[in-house]
Amino acid sequence: MLANQWRRLRSRILTPKKSETHLDVRGFHVKNPDARGLLETIGGTFVDGYEAAMLAPAPEAAAARLDRVPTRFRGFAYEGATMALAVLDGLPGGGGGRTARFLAGPAAPHVYMAYVGIGWAMARLPRFRWGTLHAPDPLLRWLVLDGYGFHQAYFHTERYVRQRFRDDGFTWPGGGPHGYPARVVDQGVGRALWFVCGTDAELVADTVEDFPEHRRADLYSGVGLAATYAGGAEEKELAGLLARAGEHRPMLAQGSAFGAEARLRADLMVPHVAMATEVFCGTTPERAALVCAERLPDDPGRAVQGPDGPVPAYETWRQRIAAEFA
Incomplete structure (x- = not known):
């Protein structure tokens, strides 16, 4: 009692x-x-x-x-x-x-x-x-920072969206190269933009374009995930968003594939997901999710050395998925 x-x-x-x-x-x-x-x-x-x-x-x-x-x-x-x-x-x-x-x-x-x-x-x-x-x-734990970024943009919208605040020195237990945690936070901010902009795809694109160029790929990745998982836009709106994404279309597709994978893994498939993956990825949710599975890094906990420093396995995974839809 x-x-x-x-x-x-x-x-x-x-x-x-x-x-x-x-x-x-x-x-x-x-x-x-x-x-x-x-x-x-x-x-x-x-x-x-x-x-x-x-x-x-x-x-x-x-x-x-x-x-x-x-x-x-x-x-x-x-x-x-x-x-x-x-x-x-x-x-x-x-x-x-x-x-x-x-x-x-x-x-x-x-x-x-x-x-x-x-x-x-x-x-x-x-x-x-x-x-x-x-x-x-070791791979999916980066999604914690995605969730953190969503929360901050959702509840502290003036600072994180309108003022475009970013903490490039952000760290979290679990490591990662300098600056990369802030990039994953941006992916969550991008996801939140779908809510902040009320699923208005044109306004979402306008808002992303207000951010510095070097942040837009990660923002579009989050947008693609939210538009696919949450829904709320018609096919024509999504096609317009894809066109506005320009060179960042592969990252929009990567986020969409993540959204499809999350829905399928939990057996929560609904019709709007198929519409989104068809527009963003040019394929079905099942195929988009399969790409996520097929492009998994060999060692999810190990960073690889890139031209600009260590690249976390999570980022390797994202880039492999994006390349599939480029």
């Missing part, structure tokens, strides 16, 4: 309010009522997933509630749940191991979204607690 009361109190204190995801509260662009409804449903589902994990007596117990979420939105519920568990693991005196159990159990098929959710927790935890973050996969 006391345990249930404690979990309810903990959830009440720590769970974000759904109103924080409303476009008018965030100051995001409203393209039309349908796009607004989609993005606010995504945000609300994320919060529901967070709350489910906060209230569950064990990480595995949250899955029953998460798996009742409609297919299109279920991945966002798992993202929110993983954030909650990572926050609990990161609180002083909160114990640990929740995230590890969740990743090894019900969240395993949703690993892409789960790692992104850990990045949300990273943004909410003090830096000295970042060592508590559990992201053991």
Whole structure:
């Protein structure tokens, strides 16, 4: 009884309010009522997933509630749940191991979204607690920084989007060559632009072009992932975005392939994904996901020496995928 009361109190204190995801509260662009409804449903589902994990007596117990979420939105519920568990693991005196159990159990098929959710927790935890973050996969752990970047652009839009702030000295336990973590954060910022711009593909392209040229490839990668995974635009809009991407089209396709792989791996395929991969990758979601599998680096934990210094296996993987769609 006391345990249930404690979990309810903990959830009440720590769970974000759904109103924080409303476009008018965030100051995001409203393209039309349908796009607004989609993005606010995504945000609300994320919060529901967070709350489910906060209230569950064990990480595995949250899955029953998460798996009742409609297919299109279920991945966002798992993202929110993983954030909650990572926050609990990161609180002083909160114990640990929740995230590890969740990743090894019900969240395993949703690993892409789960790692992104850990990045949300990273943004909410003090830096000295970042060592508590559990992201053991040496390849996918970079997605934590993607999630961090999304959070910062979503909640600190003025600084990260309009002022185009970037911390080139950003570091995180786990290493990586100087400057590369900031690039992965940019991929998350690009993903957030799909939400900030209300799925308005033309506005997204305008916004990306406001950033310095050297940042646009990573931003477009994030845009491609969000447009494919979340949806919200018609085929004509996506084709216009592809044209605007210009030389960065391969990275737009790379992000789209990641989105298809995340959906297929979790068995959450929905029609808008096929439309996006057809436009961005010129192929089906299944083929785009297969490219991701076929271009995996031989040693996911080992950087290779490039002309400008060490290149993480994650970046090698991304570039291989992009080259396939060039």
